[in-house]
Structures are given as C-alpha cells and as structure tokens.
Amino acid sequence: xxxxxVRDHMMIAHSFAGAVFxxxxxxxxxxxxxxxxxxxxxxxxxxxxxxxxxxxxxLHDVLAELTYRNLDDDPELEGNTTTEVLARVVADRLxxxxxxxxxxxxxxxxxxxxxxxxxxxxxxxxxxRPL
Amino acid sequence: xxxxxVRDHMMIAHSFAGAVFxxxxxxxxxxxxxxxxxxxxxxxxxxxxxxxxxxxxxLHDVLAELTYRNLDDDPELEGNTTTEVLARVVADRLxxxxxxxxxxxxxxxxxxxxxxxxxxxxxxxxxxRPL
Amino acid sequence: xxxxxVRDHMMIAHSFAGAVFxxxxxxxxxxxxxxxxxxxxxxxxxxxxxxxxxxxxxLHDVLAELTYRNLDDDPELEGNTTTEVLARVVADRLxxxxxxxxxxxxxxxxxxxxxxxxxxxxxxxxxxRPL
Amino acid sequence: xxxxxVRDHMMIAHSFAGAVFxxxxxxxxxxxxxxxxxxxxxxxxxxxxxxxxxxxxxLHDVLAELTYRNLDDDPELEGNTTTEVLARVVADRLxxxxxxxxxxxxxxxxxxxxxxxxxxxxxxxxxxRPL
Amino acid sequence: xxxxxVRDHMMIAHSFAGAVFxxxxxxxxxxxxxxxxxxxxxxxxxxxxxxxxxxxxxLHDVLAELTYRNLDDDPELEGNTTTEVLARVVADRLxxxxxxxxxxxxxxxxxxxxxxxxxxxxxxxxxxRPL
Amino acid sequence: xxxxxVRDHMMIAHSFAGAVFxxxxxxxxxxxxxxxxxxxxxxxxxxxxxxxxxxxxxLHDVLAELTYRNLDDDPELEGNTTTEVLARVVADRLxxxxxxxxxxxxxxxxxxxxxxxxxxxxxxxxxxRPL
Numbered sequence: 001x002x003x004x005x006v007r008d009h010m011m012i013a014h015s016f017a018g019a020v021f022x023x024x025x026x027x028x029x030x031x032x033x034x035x036x037x038x039x040x041x042x043x044x045x046x047x048x049x050x051x052x053x054x055x056x057x058x059l060h061d062v063l064a065e066l067t068y069r070n071l072d073d074d075p076e077l078e079g080n081t082t083t084e085v086l087a088r089v090v091a092d093r094l095x096x097x098x099x100x101x102x103x104x105x106x107x108x109x110x111x112x113x114x115x116x117x118x119x120x121x122x123x124x125x126x127x128x129r130p131l
Numbered sequence: 132x133x134x135x136x137v138r139d140h141m142m143i144a145h146s147f148a149g150a151v152f153x154x155x156x157x158x159x160x161x162x163x164x165x166x167x168x169x170x171x172x173x174x175x176x177x178x179x180x181x182x183x184x185x186x187x188x189x190l191h192d193v194l195a196e197l198t199y200r201n202l203d204d205d206p207e208l209e210g211n212t213t214t215e216v217l218a219r220v221v222a223d224r225l226x227x228x229x230x231x232x233x234x235x236x237x238x239x240x241x242x243x244x245x246x247x248x249x250x251x252x253x254x255x256x257x258x259x260r261p262l
Numbered sequence: 263x264x265x266x267x268v269r270d271h272m273m274i275a276h277s278f279a280g281a282v283f284x285x286x287x288x289x290x291x292x293x294x295x296x297x298x299x300x301x302x303x304x305x306x307x308x309x310x311x312x313x314x315x316x317x318x319x320x321l322h323d324v325l326a327e328l329t330y331r332n333l334d335d336d337p338e339l340e341g342n343t344t345t346e347v348l349a350r351v352v353a354d355r356l357x358x359x360x361x362x363x364x365x366x367x368x369x370x371x372x373x374x375x376x377x378x379x380x381x382x383x384x385x386x387x388x389x390x391r392p393l
Numbered sequence: 394x395x396x397x398x399v400r401d402h403m404m405i406a407h408s409f410a411g412a413v414f415x416x417x418x419x420x421x422x423x424x425x426x427x428x429x430x431x432x433x434x435x436x437x438x439x440x441x442x443x444x445x446x447x448x449x450x451x452l453h454d455v456l457a458e459l460t461y462r463n464l465d466d467d468p469e470l471e472g473n474t475t476t477e478v479l480a481r482v483v484a485d486r487l488x489x490x491x492x493x494x495x496x497x498x499x500x501x502x503x504x505x506x507x508x509x510x511x512x513x514x515x516x517x518x519x520x521x522r523p524l
Numbered sequence: 525x526x527x528x529x530v531r532d533h534m535m536i537a538h539s540f541a542g543a544v545f546x547x548x549x550x551x552x553x554x555x556x557x558x559x560x561x562x563x564x565x566x567x568x569x570x571x572x573x574x575x576x577x578x579x580x581x582x583l584h585d586v587l588a589e590l591t592y593r594n595l596d597d598d599p600e601l602e603g604n605t606t607t608e609v610l611a612r613v614v615a616d617r618l619x620x621x622x623x624x625x626x627x628x629x630x631x632x633x634x635x636x637x638x639x640x641x642x643x644x645x646x647x648x649x650x651x652x653r654p655l
Numbered sequence: 656x657x658x659x660x661v662r663d664h665m666m667i668a669h670s671f672a673g674a675v676f677x678x679x680x681x682x683x684x685x686x687x688x689x690x691x692x693x694x695x696x697x698x699x700x701x702x703x704x705x706x707x708x709x710x711x712x713x714l715h716d717v718l719a720e721l722t723y724r725n726l727d728d729d730p731e732l733e734g735n736t737t738t739e740v741l742a743r744v745v746a747d748r749l750x751x752x753x754x755x756x757x758x759x760x761x762x763x764x765x766x767x768x769x770x771x772x773x774x775x776x777x778x779x780x781x782x783x784r785p786l
Contacts, residue, residue: 001519001520001521001522002477002480002481002518002519002520002521003518003519003521004476004477004516004517004518005516005517005518005519006515006516007383007514007515007516008515009382009383009384011286011290011291011292011381011382012290012291013275013276013289013290013291013332014275014291016177018177020177020179020182021177021182022184023329023330024273024330026330026331026332027275027331027332028273028274028275028291028329028330028331028332029273029274029275029276029290029291029292029293030273030291030292030293031291031292031293031294031381031382032293033382033383043475043477043478046409046411046413046414046473046475047472047473047474047475047477047478048413048473048475048477049477049518051413051414052476052512052516053415056515056516067285067290068285068286068288068290069288069289069290070275070288070289070290079178080177080178080179081178082174082177082178082179083135083183084133084135084174084178084179084180085174085178087133088133119183119273119293120271120273120293120295121138121269121271121295121776121777122137122138122139122187122271122776123135123136123137123138123183123187124135124136125133125134125135125136125180126132126133126134126136127132127133128132128133128134138776140775140776140777142679142683142684142685142774142775143683143684144668144669144682144683144684144725145668145684147439149439151439151441151444152439152444153446154722154723155666155723157723157724157725158668158724158725159666159667159668159684159722159723159724159725160666160667160668160669160683160684160685160686161666161684161685161686162684162685162686162687162774162775163686164775164776198678198683199678199679199681199683200681200682200683201668201681201682201683210440211439211440211441212440213436213439213440213441214397214445215395215397215436215440215441215442216436216440218395219395250445250666250686251664251666251686251688252400252645252646252662252664252688253399253400253401253449253645253664254397254398254399254400254445254449255397255398256395256396256397256398256442257395257396257398258394258395259394259395259396263782263783264739264742264743264780264781264782264783265780265781265783266738266739266778266779266780267778267779267780267781268777268778269776269777269778270777278570280570282570282572282575283570283575284577305737305739305740308671308673308675308676308735308737309734309735309736309737309739309740310675310735310737310739311739311780313675313676314738314774314778315677318777318778341571342570342571342572343571344567344570344571344572345528345576346526346528346567346571346572346573347567347571349526350526381576383514383515383531384514384530384531384532384580385528385529385530385531385576385580386528386529387526387527387528387529387573388526388527388529389525389526390525390526390527400645402644402645402646404548404552404553404554404643404644405552405553406537406538406551406552406553406594407537407553416591416592417535417592419592419593419594420537420593420594421535421536421537421553421591421592421593421594422535422536422537422538422552422553422554422555423535423553423554423555424553424554424555424556424643424644425555426644426645460547460552461547461548461550461552462550462551462552463537463550463551463552512535512555513533513535513555513557514531514533514557515533540701542701544701544703544706545701545706546708603702604701604702604703605702606698606701606702606703607659607707608657608659608698608702608703608704609698609702611657612657643707645662646661646662646663646711647659647660647661647662647707647711648659648660649657649658649659649660649704650657650658650660651656651657652656652657652658
C-alpha cells in the first residue's frame, strides 16, 4: 500500500458543551496542524498516489472554509467540534471534493484517506475512512 | 476509525543481557517520549474518543511507576527492557487501568491501543493491541 | 552562557483590529506552544541554571491565567494580542514571578529570559529580555 | 503487533517527465529523511523486533547506493523517481537484503516493512509491504 | 528584542568542487526547509514585528527564484552553493526586497534578519545579518 | 555571522545529589539529543563554516566517551551531571579536539560553539562559549 501525506494548518475559536470539558467549556481556540494522508494499492501512470501540489491545494481549500472563524457560529457544524470531530469533517469534505473531481480522473484509484489534526505538541487525533 | 493520541515521557536507567546489545550491555539510560493512541469506531455522546485530559492523566500515572528508576531493579520487569518490551508494558498497564475504570464507563467503546516509545530522534518502537 | 528551556502550551481565542490582519480580524484562535528559556553565566551550587521542574511549574502557572479563554475579554490585555505581544506578556509575567521569589533565592543569578510562542508549524515569535 | 523504526537520510538530484509535475520537470533535488519500520507479532528471545543497530546499518547501506547521486543517471531506476516510487525502491531493497540474511536468522520472524520518505516538512510518502 | 520567524522550503540540485566534499562533488540535491527570522527592538503600532503573511510571501518569492532548479546552472551563484552560502543568498535577497519596500514602510523598524536552512534532520546552517 | 549545526545523541545513566532533585536523586537515565553549533564571521575558501561530515565525526567521537555508561562511575565527571553541566562538558571537549586539530587547520577561523542537549520533548539546555 502507498500513502502520500500533505500538511497545512487552520486557526479557529470554539467552545464545548459538557462538564467533561472543564475549562474548555469557555470560548477558547486552537491551531490545528492538519495532515491529510491519501492511499492506494497501485501507483498511477506518472508514478503517483496523487500529485502533491494538487493534494495540498484541495486540503488548503477545505481548511479555508474553517480557518480564522469561530466554529460555534458555523451553521454546518453541529455539536462539539472536538479535534476528532473536526478530523472527520475535514476528511469527509476532502472525500466530497475528490468525488467531485477536484483531484482529476486519476484520483479514482484512491482507496482511503486519513486526516490527523495536531492540537498541540502533546495531543492529536485522526479519522481514517475509505474512499 | 478514530484515534486520539497523547504524549508524555519517562527517564530510566537499565542494562541489557546478550552479546547482540554490544555496549548497551553496560548500565546506561534513556528518555522515552511516549505516545499513547486510543482508538474506536464511533465517538461517544460528547464527540470524543476519550477525554484528552483523562487520557493524559492515566498515561502519566502509568509512567510514574517507571520514571526516575533503574529498571534492572524493578521486580515486575523480567528480561531485557528493550524499547519494544517497554512499549508493551506501558500498553498493557494502560489496558489494565482502563479495564479498572480509570477512563470511566464511556471508555467501554475503546477498541484498541498503540503505544510508541521514542528512544532518540532516529529510533522508536510501537506495540499495538486490542482492548 | 548557560540556557535552560522548558515547553508548555495554551489554547486561546482572540481577534485583531487593523486591515493588515485580513481574515484574522474575525474571532479565531490559536494553540501556542510556549518555550521559556532562562539564562545565566554561571551555574548554581547544584549545577543548575534553574530547576527544570520549578521552571516548568512557574511557566504552567503563567499560562493558566491565559489558556482556555477569549483574550479579547481579558481586561489586563490591551491592543492586539499578536504572537509577539503575547510572548512579551508571558516573559514579563515570568519575570514578575521570579522577582517575587517563585524560583527561590538561587534564581537571583538569572540574567535573562526568552519566550517563544509557536503559533503553527510555519510561524513563531520570540521576546527576549534581561532579568 | 510490534514495530521498530529507524531513521536516516539521503540527498539526491532528479527530474520528472509529465506535465503534471510542472516546474519539477526541471532537474532539481531533495533530501529524503527515511524511516524504515519493521514489524512482527512476537519478539525474539532477546526481546527485540530487530536489533536497532543492525537495522540502522542495513538502511544506511541501502541509502548509500542512492545518496549523492543524480537518479536520472541510475540504470536500475526506470520512470519517475517520485517520493512514493523511491519509498518502494528502498523497501524492496531492504526486503532483498533481509532475505539474503543481512539481519541474521532471527529476522525470519519479521512480517512486514513500511518505508516513509519525508521530502519536506509538509509532504511525505510511505510504501508498506509484507516480508 | 522581538523576533518573528516564518518557514518555507525549496528543492534544488547542485554539486560541489573540492576534495573536502567527497561524494558531494557529484551532482546531487537537497530539500532546504528555510526559516527566516526578522527582529526589531520595538513593535509597530499594530503590535507586529512584521505581518506574518507578508513575511511568508516575500520569503516564498525569494525561494521561487531558486527552487526546482540545478543551482550549478544559475549564473548569479558563484562558487560552492553550500548550505551556509545559500543561507546568505536567501538573507541578502530578503534584505534587498525589504529595502525595496516589499514589506511596506513599517518594515523600516526591522534591525536584523537570520536565515536558517535545514538540509536534513541532523544538519542545518544559519546566516545572521543586520538590516 | 554564520553557524553550522550537527545533531547526534547519547544514552546515559546517572543520579543527582541534592533535595532539589526530588525523584531524580535515584539512579535513572536520559537520552540526550545533542546539537553542536559552530560559528564564524567569514566562510573558508570552500564556502564552509566547517565540513559537516567532519563536524559530525568529532561530535560522535566526543559522545562515544559518554554514551552507554553510568556517568556516576566516570572519574572525569565531578558533581551533578545535569543537562547544563553535560552541555558544557561536550562543548569543552569539542573545543579541546578542535584545538588539537581534529577539524583541520581551517577550523582556526571558528569563533564560537554552542552545544544543546535535549533531554525530552519539553526540556533542553545549552552552553555557549568562544573558541
């Protein structure tokens, strides 16, 4: 299996509901350093899983919808926008764009996608899904 | 699949038995930067794999039993305490504590655990097990 | 010259005033991974610049006043809380606590302090001052 | 499952054929920081997946065949030497050497191998294969 | 003193002349992860050393002149393009652009600049100059 | 000013004397990831601060005297071998070897040296001295 990963980041505000979150119930924020890992069993004719520049571009577009915002005000996000929930949001939006052709016809060979959000130097979360 | 990972560290002394270890047969030591990765298929009602603060707390408790010690003197550790052996020790002790309720009832949804010990900037080991 | 550095982090929300900030004028947030570097010309009698555990404790206390908050609502912070401004805030508060004895009498030998706030994997800021 | 990973690097020149590569069609180069991850279900009698020193030595030998070269001139490499293609080249050559006994008879317990090439701080690729 | 640093990268081919370089006399290449650190004693009226977005843009423009090229063919580069030589090239070109107004009139307060090129996970070089 | 830095590591056991050290009074250990930074105002005729391979070799030789040992038993080390003390030991031994010609005659242009020992992902120490 081959995997290609690209990294970008977003900077957001949010708050959480539920006593388990303690002080994180207050409005606060995070930088998420985001890794998107694309995988497939066989390379395409150019020797690629996916073009790194194209993959970085699609990831940047998805993060542009979220960065520099208070996620509590985003009508498309429901419930707590924890790191693991946001990893799924980013992965599902990437999958949607890939399905819509953002990475070209060759991306049909992609079999899966894992998105990791690093919230600090000591904590991160991943959501892994098929394509 | 969702995964949440937390990082901590321990600083221990030990020695190894066996010619394969060369100079590491002498008493020496290591800082292990330890990543504990918890995984489950579905998030709990709060949108969590596990509360990051609680996970960090349980990891810290497990490492507190090992850090600032000469592992050669620990009666609970048998054989060579290589990086991969210690990864299993930490993972199994985390699993024991989770089974004992250290992460609450919601942790029943956890399906697996992977513990990585970084012994330097150029070498690390992981033990991955079900829960 | 000797320097000892300890690392911690904080997660805050804020917004900026001024066209130069573009989308960062909106309420957003950041994880700041914070490095506090203490320096002195000669070590103390224990062979230390500063006890790493004590230094980490003071840094944690200073960050606890800021983390999990919307800094726009903090009456002690005026103007834009840019990364470089916050580096100075953290450094000055560390200096105040050191002056108040938080690191013990031996800390009188400290000559300077540099605080770095990493806002992402591609940007960070430092404020360096004497003690 | 246990995994042990060792890290080394190589510095090469190459160019790519195909419009998808844009400016990378020109002769350019890369530092690849290379992680080789060896895995097996059970440890050997010494408590090892593989001896870290021996694994590092074999990885270094494989990279020595590639580093400080223009890969466009290497008759053993066909097509575009993309990051993912080179990850497979390194993995397959490691597998060949392991099969030839470079890691000793105990390496017979190894079940798989994953090689990751980091081409920058924002992009990397992995090839994962059985042994 | 305040410092703001931004990170980008370039991927180049080159060769060196001189027996001291050993195998690096052959045509090979490198990824340079480049950190540009801007410093000044006092912040501007917006609370900035320099706008991070603008600084990142200027750095990207300077690296665009070098990346995806064989530096042996660049008529503006003489002698060995070692890591330390390229650190100076990048720093001097940044200084030239800042002098030409690329960071606006407010950049007149900048006092110095340090450029670090990371050639691998185990080696890097810095050139530090006044502005 | 130009600086070239090379990285290596050592793995040692030791204990500390003094109540300030708490549990670190027990025999324990550390991996020190060691950065040696060499600086000079002008490059040599090859465009170098120091040959990176030669610098890495000298650093490796100095660390070979310390690694895989219990530093409590080393007759050349007196008092507590804290991270900052060991940074000075490594720097002074590097300076001694440079003075003895280990980096060749061209190393006469070196003006200073800074050695950083990383004891974990959250703490490190530096000793900076002239040459």
